[in-house]
Amino acid sequence: MENIVDSLKESLYKGFIDHSHNKSDVFKPKLLVNNLLQSEDVLSSLLEELNYCQEFFFSVAFITESGLATLKSYLWDLKQRGIKGRILTSTFLQFNKPKVFRELLKMSNVEVRLTDLKGFHSKGYIFRHNTHYSLIVGSSNLTAHALKVNYEWNVKLTSHENGEIIHHFLEQFEDVWNESYMLNPLWIDQYEKTFVEREYLPDLEKVVEIPDEYRANPLKEAIEISPNKMQKAALQNIQMVRENNNNKGLVISATGTGKTYLSAFDVRNYAPKRMLFIVHREQILQKAKSDYQKILGGLSKDFGILSGSSKQSDVRYLFATIQTISKENVLRQFDSKEFDYILIDEVHRAGAESYLRVLNYFEPKFLLGMTATPERTDNFNIYELFDYNIAYEIRLQEALEENMLCPFHYFGVTDFELNGELIDETATLSKLVTEERVNHIIEKVHYYGHSGDSVKGLMFCSGKDEAQRLSVALNEKGLRTVALTGDDSQEERILQVNRLENGQLDYVITVDIFNEGIDIPSVNQVVMLRQTQSAIIFIQQLGRGLRKHGSKDFVTIIDFIGNYRNNYLIPVALSGDKSQNKDNVRRNMKDKSYIKGVSTINFEEIAAKQVFKAINDSKLTSLKILREAYMELKNRIGRIPYLMDFIKQNSIDPEVIVGEHTNYYQFLIKMKEEVPDLSLYEQQVLTFLSLEVLNGKRKHEVLLVELLLNRDEVVNTEYIQQLAANNCYIDEDTLYSIERIFNQEFFTQISRKKYGEIPIITRLDNTYKFNDAIKQSITSNAYFRGLINDLVETAKMKTEKYDSTQPLTLYKKYSRKDACKLLNWHNDESSTMYGYKPKHDTCPIFITYHKDEDIDASVKYGDEFLNPKLIKYFTKSNRTLQSEEVKKIIYADERNFDIHIFVKKDDDEGTDFYYLGTAHPVKDTAEQTVMLDKNDKEIPVVTLELMLEHSIEPKLYHYITNK
The missing domain is CATH 3.40.50 (Rossmann fold)
Known part of the structure; x- marks a missing residue:
C-alpha cells in the first residue's frame, strides 16, 4: 500500500502543484483528447483501463452500436477472466436505438440498467484495480466518434480506494443505479414500438452531441454529383499526365473509393468522341453504365453494352466485357482508332492474353487503367503497360482517413x-x-x-467442399445461407447476390x-x-x-x-x-x-x-519474399531500384536487405542483376557503411560521409558547423567516438576484417579525409559513388526517426553494440556486456523481461516493472552490496553515473532492446538476497528499485509486461 500511496502523492504533486516535479508521475491527472496528428484518442486510454481492471462502472447517456463495438473484444476477454462490470444509461432524447440495447444484452458479464432520471447526461467511466481506482470523466459518450474523432475534453484521474473523490463518484453511481431498472428483452420490445413511431429527434438544438446524420432534413433535394477530395486531386494528376504528352495513366485506388465515378468525371472533362469501358464481369457493366449516365447526362441511346447477352456497339459510350470484345470477329468490327478514350477496370488482369489482344489492337488517344491491387505474382508488369505513369494512388489507410470508405x-x-x-x-x-x-x-x-x-x-472459406x-x-x-463457388454460373451468382441484398439471405x-x-x-x-x-x-x-x-x-x-x-x-x-x-x-x-x-x-x-x-x-527475410518485393518495386519504377526507392515507395526496409546480405551490391547480385564490377575493398566499404551508418541512429557519421563525397577534405570547424546546422548534439567525447568508428579502432577484429581493416576516414591535424583507395574509387567509379550517395541519402531519411539532440531516443530499439557506440565507449564491448556494464560514467542495463524457461537458474533474474515508472532490478548473481559494480549502480547519482535502461519482451525480439531512458536508483530499496544456481545452491544477488526518468508509454508497457 505504501508504494501506491507514495506514487499517488508524487503524481498529484506534479499534476496540481508543480509540473516540473520529476519523481513518480504514473498516476498524474491527464487530459484525454482526440488528436489525429499525434495519433492520440480517448479510446486508447479507456481500453487500457478496461483491459487491466478488476471491475468497471460506466455511466453514459448515449451509446451507439459502433461505440459499443470498440469494446466488444475486450469485454469478451474480461468475461474469460471472470471480470464483470455495470453500465448505467438511459433513453434521454431517444438517442439510443433499440438495437444498441439488444447488443448490450449479448455481454453476459455486463449488467445494464436504465434510469428515467430527467436530463440524465453523464459521461463517466470508473475502473477498479487491485491497488487503486481510475476515473475518466468529461465530454465523451460511448460513441465511436466521441472516443476517436470528435473534439472532446476528458480528464483521467487516479485515486486510492479511500480517496474522497472516488467515493463521491461511486456513491452517485450507486444512488442512481439503485433507482434504475434492469434492461431486459421485454422492455426493449416496448421501447422499439415507441421508438419506431418517432421520425426525428425532438429538441435537437439542446444537445450538442447529436451528430449531423440525426439532423437530416427528409425534404432535402438531391444535389448534383461532384468529385470528392480524392477525386479532385486524381483528376488534376490525370490531366497533368496528358499535359506531359503521355497517353496512358494508371490509377491505384482502394476498393470502394469511387474509381468508376472518378473515371466518369475524367471522361466528362476529356469529352471523347467515343469511349470504351472494359470490365471482366458482365454483372458490373450495368452499374458502370448507370454511374456514367449520372455523371455525363445525355441521351440513353448514347450508352450501350457489349457482352454475351447484349450486342450494342454503335454507341458513343460503350461498356464491354473482355470476354466478348476480345473475340477476333468482334474486335475486327471496330477500327483500331475507333475509340479516343479507353478505360480498363481491374487492370491488374491485363496480363492475360485476351486483354493484350485488345490493347495491341486499339490505338486510343488516352488509355486509363484502374485497380486496387497492381501487385502481381505472374511476373507481368502492369506499370510498364502504362509507361510507369501512376496518375494517382490512394490505399486503404489514406481512404479511411479521408472518410471515403x-x-x-x-x-x-x-x-x-x-x-x-x-x-x-x-x-x-x-x-x-x-x-x-x-x-x-x-x-x-x-x-x-x-x-x-x-x-x-x-x-470466405478455404475450399469449395467446406463452403x-x-x-x-x-x-x-x-x-439462411447459400454457397457460391467458381463452379456456379454468372446468372446464379447474380441471383444469389440479389437475394442477399433483398434480405432473402443472411450469408453468401x-x-x-x-x-x-x-x-x-x-x-x-x-x-x-x-x-x-x-x-x-x-x-x-x-x-x-x-x-x-x-x-x-x-x-x-x-x-x-x-x-x-x-x-x-x-x-x-x-x-x-x-x-x-x-x-x-x-x-x-x-x-x-x-x-x-x-x-x-x-x-x-x-x-x-x-x-x-x-x-x-516467420522468416520475413527469406530470399523468396525479398525477391518478390524487389521485383514488385522494380516493375513499379521501371529500373533497378536504389535503397532510397524502397523507402519512397513504402517497400522493404533497407536495413532488412543489408542485414541479410551485408550490402545492397551483394543483394543485386543475388537478384541476378547485371551490375558493374566492384573490387573486394569497394564492397567492404559498402558493407561498413551499410551496417554502421545506414541505420541513421546517429546523424553525425552520415553528415561526415556526405561532406566528404563532395570535397577532398573537411576541416573540423566546418564539420562542427554542419552538425550544429542539423541540430546535432556536439561534445569532444562524441567527436572522438566518431573518429574511432571511421578509423575502425572501435570495432572487434572480426568486424575490422569484414570492413577492410584500414581506416575509412582519418582525422589528421583537425582535418577529415577518405583514405586514398576510397577517394580513387569515388573519382573513377561512378557506380560505386552512386551506391555510396544512395546509402547516405537513405541514412539521412532514417535519421529523421531519431532525436539528433541527444545520443538515444526514447522507445527506439538499440543493440548492445549500438549502446557502446552511442554512449561514446572507446570499444565495442557488447560481447562481454551481458546484463549491464558500468563504464565511461555510464551504465547501460539490458533486461529481457520474459526469460526462456530453459535458461540456467543462475541468470534467470526476476526483473519486474512495479509500475510504468518503477523497475525492481536484479544485479548479476554472485554480487553483494559490497561489490564495486553494484555500488556504482546504487550510488550512480552521487558519482554522476548515467544509468540507461534497455528492455525487450523476450528473446524472440532478436538482439535489439527498446530504450526506456535514464533511471535513478532508489537507494533505500537496495537489498542483498539469494537465488539458486543449477545445483540448487544459494548464491548472493542484490535487488533494488530503479526510477525511470519518464514513465513508459502505455502501449509499450503493456506489450512488454504481458506474457
Missing part, C-alpha cells in the same frame, strides 16, 4: 479449439464443419454483430470468387474462415464491405484466427507496412494508430497470441 471494426477472434488444439492449415474438412465449430462460428458472428437491421454477410457443407450446417441451425458463403469485381454495398459483415494466404487477398476480402451504404454505419470484419503460419500477414495487411521488419510488424499489433477515423482493429487475447507466435516463427 465505410468505417470498419475488425475483430481477430479465436478459431475453434478441438481437444485442446486450435484449427490449423492441416485441418481436415471433417474438423472444419463439426457441429461444435459451427456453433462456435454462430456464437462469434452473433456476439460481434453487424450494423443495420439485418445481417448481410459474406463468409457447401458449412452452408448446409448453418441452414440447419436456422440461418464462398471461396475466392468474390475477392474482387463484385459490388454489394449493403454487406455489413465479412467473415474470414480461412488462413490469410496473402496481404493482397486479405485486403480484397475485407474490402467487400467497405462501400458506403445507407443501411449501415460500419461493417464488422470477423477473422477466425487459428494456429496458422501466415497469421503474421494480418498486421502487415491492415497497416500496409511492407518493410518485412519484424519490429514494425509487432509494433503494428500493439499500436493500431495507423487506422484513422472511427475504424478499429481488435484482437481477442488468445488470437493476438497466435499472431505474435506467427511473427516470431
